[in-house]
Amino acid sequence: MRIRDFLFRRYTVLTVVILLLLSALILISLRVKERKGVVFFDGLLMEICSPFQKTSTFVIKKVRGVFQGYLFLVDLHRENETLKKRMADLQRENDQMREMVQNQERLRKLLQFKETLSSTAIAAEVVGRDPSSWFKSVTLNKGEKEGIRKGMAVISPGGVIGQIFKTAPSHSVVLLITDYNSAIDSIVRRTRAKAIVEGGGENRCQLKYLLRAEDVAQGDRVVTSGLSGNFPKGLMIGEITKVDKKGHGIFQYAELAPSVDFTRLEEVLVIKEYLPPPPEEKGKKVKKTR
């Protein structure tokens, strides 16, 4: 009784502050250990909030479409009303059709790309982005119900996007390759030099553990090595933009520009089941090409 009095009457605010910070620390600890309870609770809350996000994205797309469609018709206000209305109607129809053609073209590319993969892939739509500038992630409109699990590779016809980081029944969060916590096993296509692609923030990555002796140059393309398990071999990651051998040590520094423009990301493919190449191919030595 005395302890309760002490805690909840004399030092109520202080107790709440300590309890809140302790809860946050416990949550951090549980997340590090990937406890199921926290994952379930996170998924549940995401499921509640994501529909709002989805609706908002839908509204933005619609508003943007209408805005873009009508923007250059402003000058026509001087012309007579009938002609303006007629033109506006035609323009809207035209924009809608163009949008449809663009959508179809994008989806066709995605479908063609999906058919080229020796794995089962799920197409998903981007419905939200990371609320902070520090971390780089996007929210997808597909989740556990569609078979998406943590760690699955996410790609687009342009190249590698990232990996599934969190899942909820019908939504999931993708950690982009530009995030500081992202790391993907890769090879330089021209020289077959091995390295790890790490996120470097705003639309930028860096190559880690790239041996100084390896021949790499600006403009070299970097692809997935197929060794990290989730990513099929040979998917485009990006192009080397900077090489620096000035420092000390056995490694050299290289910067990479991702092949995908993450600011315009709309649809992606989640690789559900990746079938690695047969063992005899794995054993073959890869000849260096220059």
Next chain:
Amino acid sequence: MKKVIFPLLLGIFFLVVQTTWLTSFPIRRIRPDIVLILTLYLGISSPPISGGILAFILGYLMDLFSGNGFGLYAFSRPILFYGAQLFKDRIYLESVHSRSLFVFLFALAEGFLLLVLVKALNPEPLRNLYPLFFPVFLPQSLSTALLSSVLFPLFRKGSSLLYAQPGLGRGGKG
């Protein structure tokens, strides 16, 4: 209850706006953190207990849609809330400049805290992240501070309309 539900719904709305509308800005680095502005407003106007819990929940929700795997916002947002509570009577917050400076300093403080925590908690050593403070956090903190000069009066107006007094229950205990 009304004093908890309204800010919570507003926080969820702000989070949705932050993850959708604000990310579609052409300049990627200028992305104000409107949930942070709300948390700081709660810090200077809400009772410590209900406000602290709200800050924790808003931080938790931020973590859900973020690529941050540890849940750092659930930790940093209550700290910012109580920081604001601590300084609210010591700083003059009636002018636009002082409010913006207040938000700017808190946004920068959160940036530092996140950097330190990310560095400390990551199992693999990350490269030196501190130089990224300028290209990432400074623009975000500045845009957040600028937007706060618009949002703070709106919050005040909104709470005076909702609760028939400015602030979200100033002086109460929770």
